[in-house]
Every structure is written in structure tokens, then in C-alpha cells.
Amino acid sequence: MEQDWYIYWENPGDAGIPVEVSWEVPDGFSISELIYPTPERFDTQGMISYGYKNEALILAKVTPEQQGHGIPAPVISARVSWMVCKESCILEEGTTGINIKESNPQPETFERFRQKLPKSVDQSPVKITSIDATRTENRIVVTIHLDGGSVDDFFPGPPGNFLLSHKDIQIQDGTISYPIRPYTASSEIKEVSGLLFINGTAYKFKEIIHNNQHQ
Amino acid sequence: MNQRVMLVTVMLVIASMVALADGPVIGEKAPDFTLEDTHGNTHNLSDFEGKVVVLEWTNPNCPFVVRHYRDDLMPALQRKYAEKGVVWLVINTTHPEHRDFETNESLNAIFEEWNAAYHAQFVDLDVIVGRAYDARTTPHMYIICGNGMLRYNGAIDDDPRGSNPHSERVQYFQNALEQLLEGEEIETPETRPYGCSVKYTKDT
Numbered sequence: 001m002e003q004d005w006y007i008y009w010e011n012p013g014d015a016g017i018p019v020e021v022s023w024e025v026p027d028g029f030s031i032s033e034l035i036y037p038t039p040e041r042f043d044t045q046g047m048i049s050y051g052y053k054n055e056a057l058i059l060a061k062v063t064p065e066q067q068g069h070g071i072p073a074p075v076i077s078a079r080v081s082w083m084v085c086k087e088s089c090i091l092e093e094g095t096t097g098i099n100i101k102e103s104n105p106q107p108e109t110f111e112r113f114r115q116k117l118p119k120s121v122d123q124s125p126v127k128i129t130s131i132d133a134t135r136t137e138n139r140i141v142v143t144i145h146l147d148g149g150s151v152d153d154f155f156p157g158p159p160g161n162f163l164l165s166h167k168d169i170q171i172q173d174g175t176i177s178y179p180i181r182p183y184t185a186s187s188e189i190k191e192v193s194g195l196l197f198i199n200g201t202a203y204k205f206k207e208i209i210h211n212n213q214h215q
Numbered sequence: 216m217n218q219r220v221m222l223v224t225v226m227l228v229i230a231s232m233v234a235l236a237d238g239p240v241i242g243e244k245a246p247d248f249t250l251e252d253t254h255g256n257t258h259n260l261s262d263f264e265g266k267v268v269v270l271e272w273t274n275p276n277c278p279f280v281v282r283h284y285r286d287d288l289m290p291a292l293q294r295k296y297a298e299k300g301v302v303w304l305v306i307n308t309t310h311p312e313h314r315d316f317e318t319n320e321s322l323n324a325i326f327e328e329w330n331a332a333y334h335a336q337f338v339d340l341d342v343i344v345g346r347a348y349d350a351r352t353t354p355h356m357y358i359i360c361g362n363g364m365l366r367y368n369g370a371i372d373d374d375p376r377g378s379n380p381h382s383e384r385v386q387y388f389q390n391a392l393e394q395l396l397e398g399e400e401i402e403t404p405e406t407r408p409y410g411c412s413v414k415y416t417k418d419t
Contacts, residue, residue, distance in 0.1 A: 015352050015412040017375045044419050047351060047412060081376060087418060088315055089411040091278045091376070138241075163369075163407050183369075183387075184403045 005086045006053040009039035011158040013049035013166050019058060019082040026074045032061040037116035038195065038202040041155065048166035050155055057113035062100060074100045118195050121205035126151055126198055132211040133189050140189060144176040149198070151176065157193030157206070188212055238349030238368070241404045245357070245365040246347040250306070250337035253319040258335065261363070267395060269296065269303045270357040271333070272350040275325045276315040277411035280353050282377055284329040289354070292389060293332035299396060305336040308345030312417035342415050352410030356388040360395060367391035369406030
């Protein structure tokens, strides 16, 4: 990207949209969901966004369904669409392809971004013990209970059909809590995902809500 | 009123508006405002009491807004609901030094070319009304009922890229407006808006 432009994480934050890819994969191969390196947070006057400035590499894993696919040079192509912003925003689209047999054309870049991939929460010194959702009319407070220390920061994953004001996330010793509102009154929140930051390392989690209470 | 009292009053008013930065609440009174439109006429929101009012935040330099106008989606909605007595107000909250800022003449020309059919477009130069409504993107849609209560706040639909055929998109805003006009409960009164961020400062 040109200097100071940025694209968005899978949860873009209060504004923005994430990258979308449609893949064309040959028979006998499957491709994973996008694997995101740890993003940065941008705060513009209380509007929070998560994304990548200047440079980003989002990964996806290709798996041959069986050994010996028999295709000499399988090609994967992708139509990618993204929004890139600096002061204004531009919606861009591009198509690209790669021959799987080729060796990695940019090993240093891949390695640099692989280092930025979040670890699994299983490796985290701080554990999530439970997650509650307490509802009062149309407002749900999600509380993540932690054990083993506190976290320095938390980036929530995509909230689905719920409104989340990212500046209202509160991190205290032992808990992370934030209010959300459902698009439709009857919706219940079922799971929470995101990144926990401890000593400069990001740990990725996805957990089911254990306790859904109405008040 | 002496100058000192006036100054304190102004500061208190501004402070209370900043405190509203969390945005208007569904089912509560929508914040009143006074703005000048692109033809130099001043209106208050309260001038339209008794009517259903739509507020549409816009920025003609935003690709999401461009798509909704070029594909005739927004103008079609504006025309349709004007016939049903809805007052459709467009609000442009763009910092005057931001590169997306357009003059009144330019706005009138652009929206005329797009066959826009709104009642008026207001220029929110002090960005106060945007802040009062916590307007975050362009487009960002609000529906206010005849009593002045906020009934819808959020996205125009569920398809930021317009990648699905029009008939397959969930029309959050239009569904809410139809339900309101039919006297039904609004099933989905609030959604996360999509679009470019509103340009509150010259650098955003």
C-alpha cells in the first residue's frame, strides 16, 4: 500500500469493511478461511478501526485432499476485494493467481507476517474461565472472566448481527466487558472470539457463551 | 445577558453535545438541529414535526454513496417515499478542510446529475449534528417518526459491496420504513452502518 494507507482486519471496527476473497481452486484441493496476522488499532476521535497500515499479508492454507493429485501444475486464482483508506476510502478489486508448484516468491515477507500471526489461547499464560452475557432490555453486557493475570488489550472478533461500540470495551483485572446491542430484539449472542494481548503477544480465542441471563 | 454568562452558557451547551457522543437512542427523542441547506435556506428538524423524517448522511466522494446513487437505488427510495409524505433530508458532515469537501454549488450539481429526489441537503460545517447523531459512515440512515422519536439507526442494507443481486439484499432501512408507515413494530431497528467514515476532521 502507499504510505499511511490501511486496510481492515476481519473485524474492521466501527467503520470499514474486511477483505473478501473468492477463490478458484482446482479439484482435489481445498482452501482454508483467511488467516489474519495481528492487526493494529487505529483510533480516530473515538471511532476505532482494526487493520494494517502500509503493508499486509493475509494467509490462506491450501490442502491437497489426497496425496498425489496428478495435476502437474495446479493453479489457484483469487478475486480479491478490499477497502483501503487514508483520509478517503477506495474500494478496490483485483484478480491474482499462483501456480502451487512454484516455490515461495517472497520468503522474507511470508516469514515476517507469519511471525505476526496470533498464537492460540491454549498457549496463553492467562486463561478464559467463562463468558457471560447479561441482558437488560435491548442491551447485552458481555463479560469475559480471566484467570492467571490480566491482559494488556483485547480486540473483539467480528460481532455478527450485533452492534459493538469499540471504545466502550473495558479491561480490568480479571475481566473484560463491553456492551452490545442486537440488530433484532430476539437474537441471542452465542459465541465470542477475539485476540487477547499479553506482554506484546496476541492470543486468538473463540468461546461459547456459558451464561445467558436476562434481567 | 452579559458576555461572561453567554460564554459559560455556550461552553455548557457544547459540553452537553459532546456528552451525547454516544449517539441517539431508539425510542427516544431524536436530537433537534438547525442547519443551512445547499440553497442557503435554514431549517430546524422540528419544522417537520408530524411527518416521518429520514436522515441520510452523505459524501459524494465516497464509493459506497456513489454506487447507491449511480445504480439509482437511493434516488428511487427518495422518490417512492416522497410520494408517501416522508420528508427525506440528506446531511453532509464533512470538515471544510478535508479533501472530500464540496461547495454548495458542486453538491447541487452532483446530486442533480444523479437525479436525487431528497427534500434538502444540509451542510454540517461545524460537524455538530454529525456528532449529536454519532453519524459514523456514509451512507448512515436514520428514521424519525412523526412524534420526533428515533425509530431506525444504521445501514441501508446488508450488502456493503453490492455483490448480491438487489432482490437478495436484506433492506434493513427500507423494511424499517415500511413497518413504521404500516404502523407495525420495527423488527430490526438498529444495524451497524457501512460506508466510508464521516470526515469529522481534515485528516480523517
